[in-house]
Amino acid sequence: PRAGHSAVFWGGKVVLLCGATQDFLYTCLVEAYDLAAHDFTYIECTNAAEQHPTARWNQAAALLADGRIFVCGGSSSFPMGDPVWKLHLSEGTATCTWEHVRGPDIT
Numbered sequence: 417p418r419a420g421h422s423a424v425f426w427g428g429k430v431v432l433l434c435g436a437t438q439d440f441l442y443t444c445l446v447e448a449y450d451l452a453a454h455d456f457t458y459i460e461c462t463n464a465a466e467q468h469p470t471a472r473w474n475q476a477a478a479l480l481a482d483g484r485i486f487v488c489g490g491s492s493s494f495p496m497g498d499p500v501w502k503l504h505l506s507e508g509t510a511t512c513t514w515e516h517v518r519g520p521d522i523t
Contacts, residue, residue, distance in 0.1 A: 422477035424485050427507060428452065431459075433477050433487055446503070446512060461503070461512040484515075 422433040429448040446459040478486045485503040500517040 422487070424477050424479045426479055426483070426485065426505060431485065431505065433485070433503070448510075457510050459505070459510050459512050461514055 424431045424433070426448075429450050432445075432447045432449065446461050448457045448459055449455070450457065476488055480486050480502070483505070485505065486500070487503060488500040502515040502517055504513040504515060506512060
C-alpha cells in the first residue's frame with residue numbers, strides 16, 4: 417500500500433501515479449490496472465536527463481486532450497516547491513516518459 421495515489425483512466429486502464437511507502441520515498445512509481453484483464457502492470461518511466469518526480473502525497477493528476485497525463489502539486493519528503501510534470505505513456509507498452517514542465521529539477 418502507498419499513501420496518496422492519484423489515478424487517471426487512460427486507454428482502458430486505470431493509471432496509478434506515485435504514492436509513497438517507507439521504502440519508496442525517492443521514485444515516483446507508475447502502475448496500470450487493466451480493467452479487462454484484472455491485472456496490474458508496473459510501468460518503467462524515465463526521460464533523457466533521467467529526471468522524475470519524487471514519490472508524492474496528495475498530488476493531482478489529469479488526462480490532457482493529447483493523451484498525456486498532467487501531474488502537479490502534492491508534498492514529498494523534500495520541501496522543494498511545486499514541480500509540474502507531464503507523463504507520456506506509450507500505447508501497448510509498459511514504458512512512459514516524464515516531461516519536466518516547471519519547478520525544481522528532481523532526479
